[in-house]
Amino acid sequence: MACVNAVEWDAREAEPKDRRSARGRTIPRILLADDQKEFRQTVASMLEDEFEIVGLAENGKQVLDLVIDRPPDVLILDIFMPVLNGIETAACLKASGCPAKVLFVSVHEDPDFVDSAMSVGALGYVSKAHLATDLIPGIHTVMENHIYISPSLLSA
Numbered sequence: 001m002a003c004v005n006a007v008e009w010d011a012r013e014a015e016p017k018d019r020r021s022a023r024g025r026t027i028p029r030i031l032l033a034d035d036q037k038e039f040r041q042t043v044a045s046m047l048e049d050e051f052e053i054v055g056l057a058e059n060g061k062q063v064l065d066l067v068i069d070r071p072p073d074v075l076i077l078d079i080f081m082p083v084l085n086g087i088e089t090a091a092c093l094k095a096s097g098c099p100a101k102v103l104f105v106s107v108h109e110d111p112d113f114v115d116s117a118m119s120v121g122a123l124g125y126v127s128k129a130h131l132a133t134d135l136i137p138g139i140h141t142v143m144e145n146h147i148y149i150s151p152s153l154l155s156a
Contacts, residue, residue, distance in 0.1 A: 026073075027050075027051060027052050028051050028052070028073040028074055028139065028143055029051070029052045029054045029070075029071070029072045029073045029074070030047060030051045030052065030053050030054065030072055030073070030074050030075075030076060030139070031053075031054055031055045031056075031057065031063065031066055031067060031070065031072035031074075031075050031076070031100070032044060032047075032053065032055070032056050032057070032076045033056075033057040033058070033059070033060065033062070033063045033075070033076065033077050033078060033081060033086065033089070034058070034076075034077075034078040034081065034105070035058050035059060035078060035080070035081045035082055036078075037058065039078075040056045040058070041056075043076070043105075043131070043135070044056060046131075046132075046135070046136075047135075047136070047139075050136065051074075051139065054066075054070040054071075054072050055067075055070045055072070058081065058082075059081045059082045059083040059084060060077075060081055060083055060084025060085060060086065060088055060089035060092075061083040061084050062083075063075065063077070063084075063089050063093075064084070064089065064092060064093070067093065067098060067100065071098075071099075071100065072100050073100060073101065073143065074100060074101050074102075074103055074139055074142060074143060075089075075090070075093070075100045075101070075102045075103070076103050076104075076105055076135075076139075077089060077090060077102060077103070077104050077105070078104070078105055078106060079104055079106045079108060079113060079116075079117065080106075080108075086104055086106075086117075087116055087117065087120055090102045090104075090117070090120040090121060090122055091120045091121075094120060094121040101123050101124075101142045101143065101145070102117075102120075102121060102122040102123060102124070102142075103122065103123065103124030103125070103126060103138055103139060103142050103148070104117040104122050104124065104125045104126070105126045105127075105128055105131065105135070106125070106126075106127065106128060107127075107128045107129070109127055109129070109152070109153055111153075113125075114149060114153060118147075123141075123142040123145065123146070123147050123148065124138045124139075124141065124142040124147065124148040124149070125148075125149045125150065125153065126138045126148070126149075126150050127150040127152055127153055129152070130150050130151075130152050134148075134150045134151070134152075138150075
């Protein structure tokens with residue numbers, strides 16, 4: 001697994017002034033990775049009014065390349081992607097010291113997938129079946145350093 005090289009993440013944490021909304025809150029920067037182009041486009045359009053989309057990737061290697069040049073606040077990762085899957089990608093970024101928060105989106109609702117996601121440092125796991133209701137609250141929750149798991153997965 002080819003991980004990101006060591007990066008000076010502290011230097012990337014400076015917040016540009018133009019990232020503030022009219023209400024004075026910081027606009028979270030989102031990097032979205034999923035191997036399905038239509039899904040990426042749909043989710044990006046769903047989020048663009050409230051968040052800054054800094055990149056779209058179709059695999060984990062693209063995420064590792066993009067995260068250096070366009071550091072996000074939140075990474076939204078699918079679990080199953082080519083080249084590097086989401087779990088491998090999150091593990092690489094965690095090992096490199098990347099400060100971005102990770103939220104997984106997946107069709108897989110098995111508790112073992114949720115456990116695997118959390119074991120690599122993710123703060124969130126959203127079921128694709130409940131994306132419309134769970135993704136935005138999930139992003140806000142992980143931005144506050146709290147864990148978010150789709151409620152439908154907790155009742156299973």
